Amino acid sequence: MAAYSIHVNGETKKIDVASDTPLLWVLRDSLGLVGTKYGCGIAQCGACTVHLNGTAVRSCSLPISAIGASKVTTIEGLSKEGDHPVQQAWQEVDVPQCGYCQAGQIMSAAALLTKNPSPSEDQIATAMNGNICRCGTYHRIKEAVVLASSKMK
Amino acid sequence: METLTKTSRRDFLKLGLTAGGGLVLSFNWSDSLARITHAGDEAAVNVDFNSYLSISPDDVITIFSPNPELGQNIKTSFPMVVAEELDADWKKVNVVQAALDVKKYDRQLTGGSGAVPHSWERLRKAGATARQMLMEAAAKKWNVSASSLTASNGFVIHADGRKLSYGALAADAAGIPVPTEVKLKNPKDFKLIGTAVPNVDNKEMVTGKPLYGLDFYREGMLHAMIQRPPAFGTKIKSVNAAAAKALPGIVDVVTFKNNVAIVGKSTWEIMKARRVLKVEYEKEGNIESTTDHDKLFKELLDKPEATVRRQDGDVVAAFKNAATVIKREYQCPFLSHAPMEPMNFFAHVKADSVELVGPTQTPDRARNATAQLLGISPDKVTVELTRLGGGFGRRLQADYVVEAAELSKLINAPVKVTWSREDDMMGGSYRPAVRYRFEAALDAKGSMTGYKLRGVGINAGNSTREDNFPSGAVDNLLIESIDHQSPITTGAWRAPITNFLAFAEQAFLDEVALAAKKDPVQFRLELLDKAKQSPVGAIRYDIDRTKSVINLVAEKSGWGKKKNLAQGFSVYFSHRSYVAQVAEVEMVSGNPVLKKIYAASDCGIVINLSGARQQVMGGIVDGLGHALYGQVTFKEGAAEQHNFNNYRLIRYNEVPEVEVHFVDNGIDPTGLGEPALPPTGGAVANAIFKATGKRLYNQPFILQEEMKGVKLGLKM
Numbered sequence: 001m002a003a004y005s006i007h008v009n010g011e012t013k014k015i016d017v018a019s020d021t022p023l024l025w026v027l028r029d030s031l032g033l034v035g036t037k038y039g040c041g042i043a044q045c046g047a048c049t050v051h052l053n054g055t056a057v058r059s060c061s062l063p064i065s066a067i068g069a070s071k072v073t074t075i076e077g078l079s080k081e082g083d084h085p086v087q088q089a090w091q092e093v094d095v096p097q098c099g100y101c102q103a104g105q106i107m108s109a110a111a112l113l114t115k116n117p118s119p120s121e122d123q124i125a126t127a128m129n130g131n132i133c134r135c136g137t138y139h140r141i142k143e144a145v146v147l148a149s150s151k152m153k
Numbered sequence: 154m155e156t157l158t159k160t161s162r163r164d165f166l167k168l169g170l171t172a173g174g175g176l177v178l179s180f181n182w183s184d185s186l187a188r189i190t191h192a193g194d195e196a197a198v199n200v201d202f203n204s205y206l207s208i209s210p211d212d213v214i215t216i217f218s219p220n221p222e223l224g225q226n227i228k229t230s231f232p233m234v235v236a237e238e239l240d241a242d243w244k245k246v247n248v249v250q251a252a253l254d255v256k257k258y259d260r261q262l263t264g265g266s267g268a269v270p271h272s273w274e275r276l277r278k279a280g281a282t283a284r285q286m287l288m289e290a291a292a293k294k295w296n297v298s299a300s301s302l303t304a305s306n307g308f309v310i311h312a313d314g315r316k317l318s319y320g321a322l323a324a325d326a327a328g329i330p331v332p333t334e335v336k337l338k339n340p341k342d343f344k345l346i347g348t349a350v351p352n353v354d355n356k357e358m359v360t361g362k363p364l365y366g367l368d369f370y371r372e373g374m375l376h377a378m379i380q381r382p383p384a385f386g387t388k389i390k391s392v393n394a395a396a397a398k399a400l401p402g403i404v405d406v407v408t409f410k411n412n413v414a415i416v417g418k419s420t421w422e423i424m425k426a427r428r429v430l431k432v433e434y435e436k437e438g439n440i441e442s443t444t445d446h447d448k449l450f451k452e453l454l455d456k457p458e459a460t461v462r463r464q465d466g467d468v469v470a471a472f473k474n475a476a477t478v479i480k481r482e483y484q485c486p487f488l489s490h491a492p493m494e495p496m497n498f499f500a501h502v503k504a505d506s507v508e509l510v511g512p513t514q515t516p517d518r519a520r521n522a523t524a525q526l527l528g529i530s531p532d533k534v535t536v537e538l539t540r541l542g543g544g545f546g547r548r549l550q551a552d553y554v555v556e557a558a559e560l561s562k563l564i565n566a567p568v569k570v571t572w573s574r575e576d577d578m579m580g581g582s583y584r585p586a587v588r589y590r591f592e593a594a595l596d597a598k599g600s601m602t603g604y605k606l607r608g609v610g611i612n613a614g615n616s617t618r619e620d621n622f623p624s625g626a627v628d629n630l631l632i633e634s635i636d637h638q639s640p641i642t643t644g645a646w647r648a649p650i651t652n653f654l655a656f657a658e659q660a661f662l663d664e665v666a667l668a669a670k671k672d673p674v675q676f677r678l679e680l681l682d683k684a685k686q687s688p689v690g691a692i693r694y695d696i697d698r699t700k701s702v703i704n705l706v707a708e709k710s711g712w713g714k715k716k717n718l719a720q721g722f723s724v725y726f727s728h729r730s731y732v733a734q735v736a737e738v739e740m741v742s743g744n745p746v747l748k749k750i751y752a753a754s755d756c757g758i759v760i761n762l763s764g765a766r767q768q769v770m771g772g773i774v775d776g777l778g779h780a781l782y783g784q785v786t787f788k789e790g791a792a793e794q795h796n797f798n799n800y801r802l803i804r805y806n807e808v809p810e811v812e813v814h815f816v817d818n819g820i821d822p823t824g825l826g827e828p829a830l831p832p833t834g835g836a837v838a839n840a841i842f843k844a845t846g847k848r849l850y851n852q853p854f855i856l857q858e859e860m861k862g863v864k865l866g867l868k869m
Contacts, residue, residue, distance in 0.1 A: 001401060018401070018421070025421040029376075034368040035361015037542070038420075039493050040574045044797035047493055075361030082360035090359045094351040094763045097771055098224030099358035100493040100542030106359060125806040132797065134493045134543050135224045136774025137767065138808045 006067050008033070009077025015064070023059040023067060024048045027074060035075035035103045039132070046131030049104035050074050056111035056127075075103035078110060086110045089148035097135035105131045109145045117152045119145075200323040202283035204257035205235050205276065212307060212320035214241045217251040219258040220268045221514050222354075223492075223541035223548065224771075225826040226764035227268055229353045231276060233760055237345045238280030238338060241319070242307035248353045253516035253536035263514040263541075264549050264645065266728040266824030269760065273821055274337075281335045283326070290325035291317055340758060340819050349763035354540065364540040366497045366511035367571065374499070375404055375568045377560055378423045380413040380432060381580050384790030386640040388437040389413070396429040406430070407563050414560050420571060438640040443486070443586075443786040446611055449637060450484065450588035453609035459633035463619035465690045466629035471603030475594035479668050483591070483657035484851045486784035487611075488584035488646055489792075489800060494542020495577045500557035501567035502527065507534040507558060508567075512541035512548055519554040526555050527562060545775075546645035550582060578800055579792040583785055584646030585613035587653060591661040594629070599669030601680065603629040608654070610636055612643040616650055621726055622677075622699065623662070625692035626684035641787060647775065648827040651727040653852065656780060659723040659835025660849065663842070673722045673839070674707050694726040698755050701816045702733040705753035709814050710735035718748070721840025723832040729823035730756040731816075734773070736809075736836040738844040745844040746866030747837060749810040750777075752829060757820035765825055769813045772829030778803025780834035781854050781865075807867040841865070 003016050008031065015030045022041075027033040027050070036059055039047030043058035050059045051073035078084045086109050096102045105128070112119055112127035119127070124145050133141065199215075201207040207215040216232035232248045235241075253261060260271050284304050291309040292299040294317070303310050310316040340346075357364055382388060392413055394406035402422030407414045413432055417423040453459075472478060498511035500523075507527065513519045516536040524531040541548055557570040572580070587610035594603030604627040608616030619632040646652060666676035678700060685696045703724050706712070712720060712735060719740070724733035735751045752769050759765045782801035786793045794800040838849040847859045854860060 017419075018425070020425075021421045025419065029370075029419040029421070032370065033361070034363045034370070037365075037493070038367060038495065038571075040797045041424075042574075042796055042798060045493065075359075078360075082356060087359040091351060091355040094349070094355065094767070096224075096352055096355060096358045097226070097767060098222075098493065098541060098543045099352075099354065100365060102358050103361045128805040132493070132802050132804060134491060134545075134775075134802065136771035136778070136803070136808070138774060138805045139770050139811060140767065141805065 004064050004067070006064070006072060007069065008072045009074060017064055019063065019065040021064045023050065023062045023064060023072065026064050027059060033074050033076050037100055037103060039101065039104075044132075045101070046108060047101050047104040049107040049131065051107060051111055054111060054114060056108045075107060078106070084110060085151035086113065086144070086148040089144040089151060093140050093144040093147060095137050095140040095144050097137055101131060101133045105133065105141055109141075109148060113145070113149055113152050118149060200327045202286065202326070203279050204254075205279040206239070206283050208283070208319050208323040210320045210323065212245050212318050214239070214246045214307070214319065215249055216246055217249050219251040219254070219261045221263040221512070221516065221538050221541055221544070221548075222250065223263055223512070223514065223544035225263065225768065226352060226761060227263065229350055230269065230760040230764055231272065232353070233345050233350055234273065234276040235280040237343055238277045239284045240304040240306065241280075243345055243350065245307060250538055250540070252538060253520060255517060261516060262518070263544065264546070266730065266826040266828060268824075269822045270729055270824050277337050278335055281337050282332055285332050285335055286326040286329040287319055287322045289329045290322045294322075294325060346758065346760050347762060350761050351763060365494050365542045366499070366539040367494055367542070369499050369510050369539060369569060371499070371567060373567060375416050375564065375566050376418065376420050376423055377414050377416045377568050377570045378427060378573065378576070379556060379560070379570060380415070380427060380430060381576065382411050382434050383579065384434065384440065385581070385642065385787070386436065386438040386440040386790045387434040390433040390435040393431040396431070397426040400426045400429070405564055407560065409559060409563060412556065414570070416560070416564055416568065424573070440790040441639055441641060442788050442790070446586055450609050453635045453637065454482070454588065454590045454607060456635060459607060459635045460615075461631070461633050462615060462617050463624060463630065463632040463690065465624070465627070468603050468605060468629045468631040471629035472592070472594045474596075475603060476597040477595040477668055478592065479595070479665050480590070480592045481661050481664060482588060482850060483660065484588040485586060485653040486786065486852065487586045487641070487643070488779055488783045489578045489785050489794070490545040490547035490584075490646055491578065491800065491802065492541070492543025492545055492547060495574055496547070496553040496572035497570060498554045498557040499567070499569045500554070500561040502558055502562040505533065508537075509534060509554060509558065510537040510539065511554065512539050512544070513551070513554060514541070514544045514546075514548040515551065518549075519551045522551040522555045523558045526559060545647045546649065547582070550644055574797070575795045578785070578795055581642030582644035583641065584652065585616070585643040586611045587613050587616045589616070589654070589657045591657065593661070593665045595665070595669050599671060601627055601665060601669070603627065605631045606633070608634045610634070611639045611641060612636065613650065616654070618651060618654060620691050620693035622694055623680050625688050625690060626680040628689055630689070640790065648727050648830045651725065651831040652776070652779070653834070655723070655725040655727070655831030656834030656838065656852070659725065659832065660838045663722070663835070663839045664848065672713065674703060674712055677703060677724060694731075698731045698816070699724065699726060701818070702731045702753045702755050705814055705816055706733040706735050706751050709753060709812065710737070710751040719745070719840050719844035721836045721838065721843055723835035723839065725828070725831040725835075727828045727831050730754065730825060730828040732769070732828045732832050734832040734836040736833075736840040738840040740844050741866060744864040744866055745841050747809045747840070749812065750833065750836065751812045751814070753814045753816065754825065754829060755816040755818065756825040756828065757818070757822040759815050760822060765815065766813045768825045769829040770811045772827070773811050773833050774803060774808050776830040776833030777808070777837060780837060780852050784853050784856070809867065
């Protein structure tokens with residue numbers, strides 16, 4: 001066990017966990033931030049996607065010891081009121097079915113649009129291909145990313 | 154605190170009148186039980202009109218949704234039906250997921266695309282009854298006849314313009330006798346039903362609120378993971394847990410039945426401890442491999458005896474006299490349900506009660522199975538429903554609930570059992586593997602005079618649907634099945650049996666139509682006409698509804714009119730609804746590219762257009778993805794696919810455009826959770842054939858010999 005201090009959603013959090021503990025389980029078990037989901041544990045499904053200094057990363061495969069001073073943003077911290085353009089677009093398009101993967105989808109989309117507010121279809125596909133939706137809401141994910149892009153311009 | 158008492162109507166009214174504002178008054182509309190709920194110091198009186206509906210003085214309409222929500226959108230569509238008949242203001246509706254309550258609710262489960270068809274009238278009456286009581290309360294108050302009043306958007310309105318909100322009338326309405334007969338709306342007058350209403354949990358889902366079973370945490374709760382036998386047909390021989398127990402955060406390692414549970418303080422600590430847990434296994438039953446099943450299937454298809462599911466006319470003579478005989482075989486592998494949220498459940502077995510919380514499609518089954526295991530009465534067990542991160546049939550089973558309860562009892566503590574993705578994929582239960590043999594006899598004119606189907610499966614039960622199309626349309630017909638009992642656990646997987654049978658049948662009929670020198674759509678329409686004019690035996694499907702989806706998809710897709718596109722057709726009836734699909738493939742640089750799928754569905758009245766459209770699109774993506782990629786194979790009893798790195802699911806950039814249409818016929822809803830999935834594999838395979846001349850007989854498509862040298866293009 002070791003003491004860590006990490007920056008999550010604009011706050012400093014102190015935790016005492018084993019150095020190989022994935023960020024995912026720190027968020028969920030230690031910090032109560034359960035919006036970040038466990039889906040596969042091997043960075044294949046994208047349900048655990050968070051931002052590390054604004055870049056989309058898979059928190060299930062990122063040990064706490066590797067975080068350092070980086071800024072972690074989870075779905076809970078994407079916006080104060082839940083009104084990030086991507087979150088708005090997701091509701092307007094009515095994307096979710098079961099909804100379990102959607103926090104990860106939104107985090108991937110938000111990271112893409114922050115860097116590239118007007119992505120091409122291929123750029124959207126590259127960004128979203130790492131996130132599996134078992135319900136098959138991909139058409140609406142595409143529509144929502146395009147809508148969010150128009151809101152961010 | 155609440156008490157449930159069988160009081161008479163008179164007692165109820167007395168209680169209500171004398172107890173004053175400190176009570177919440179309610180009664181159960183379905184069985185006339187009075188329910189008195191003390192609401193503490195609150196002065197406000199909420200009126201529970203029935204099991205589904207409660208109205209507060211400040212006009213909040215709370216609608217309870219009893220059935221588990223797993224992405225079929227029931228938590229939005231059920232309340233819409235109540236709100237429609239109530240003439241409520243949807244903006245003021247607050248939807249609450251009800252816990253399991255067998256006294257209040259009927260068929261509180263998610264499966265078989267059956268919730269809406271089952272509850273449609275019940276939900277409408279729940280809303281209409283309350284509406285009538287509110288109108289009568291207003292009539293009494295204004296001393297006018299109820300017929301001079303109307304209700305709209307949460308208000309009762311007098312012809313002279315006076316109006317009172319439902320919240321203002323609720324307390325008075327509670328004193329109105331519950332009507333035994335109530336007039337339901339003419340569907341033509343629906344205002345909310347048929348519109349696109351966003352999911353009621355959207356905001357919570359997009360902001361990461363704790364909704365799912367895995368999100369359930371409670372102070373003092375322990376975490377556990379269970380190691381189950383890695384191969385079907387094996388049992389525990391010995392357990393050495395010393396190293397695991399010595400690790401930080403590990404509370405206990407408990408062996409029960411064939412399970413070794415690691416109990417600890419956090420998920421990661423128990424995941425790590427599993428790596429040093431040493432368990433030896435030994436043979437207990439048959440150890441089977443996929444290669445064994447492949448051989449077995451061929452033997453069973455040639456076996457003289459089988460279970461006869463249906464027999465019409467004289468099949469032997471029909472095939473003897475045939476001008477042409479077509480005989481084909483189709484095989485599908487086991488599939489994992491792979492819901493995105495792995496299996497999990499919270500259980501707390503206490504001295505005199507059991508608390509269960511988590512994602513289940515069948516809370517009542519979970520409750521009864523737990524009670525039976527623990528030897529207690531089911532009414533000692535409560536089940537609280539979380540949202541389900543997918544189900545696809547896996548969560549119809551109660552194994553993972555009972556296991557959590559058993560562990561809680563053994564360790565005498567509240568515990569959440571979490572399955573890893575590997576546990577989920579390797580531990581069953583799977584869509585059964587099946588092989589089919591179809592045979593058709595054609596006469597010289599190209600009419601189908603004989604039809605045979607034999608289905609052989611691994612724990613598949615009856616792998617046929619003997620009274621579905623084309624039964625009824627063929628004079629001489631034989632449908633049989635043989636089931637092999639295996640230690641590999643199987644279970645219902647979204648659109649059970651039909652999720653693969655539909656592909657096999659629709660691909661086969663495409664070949665038969667070609668052999669009969671008929672257009673595939675025309676061929677089916679002719680068979681349906683024959684079934685209508687001179688039906689043979691029992692017919693489970695509605696001929697006119699089948700024809701209506703065929704005609705609609707043909708019209709919308711421009712069937713047979715597109716020069717540069719290869720179209721493949723498929724139609725299937727499953728559960729109670731009808732879906733026809735046309736897939737379009739374009740040849741690009743010598744390779745087929747799947748461009749688009751058209752779907753025409755008849756599920757009766759569409760309740761929520763947004764949810765229904767997505768249900769069809771999602772069903773098509775599900776059907777396509779598994780037809781292309783899905784398979785679990787076994788080597789000596791162990792699944793060879795462990796996680797999404799070698800169990801491939803369809804991704805964002807692999808879905809074609811989908812165009813969704815519904816038949817508008819005013820029939821009461823017949824369900825849509827599953828019916829859009831079965832037709833997809835057949836439509837796609839038939840389009841690939843049209844484009845390339847290559848027939849697909851087995852799934853997953855991409856691993857078949859026929860696809861060698863063919864690069865199937867998929868592009869969103």
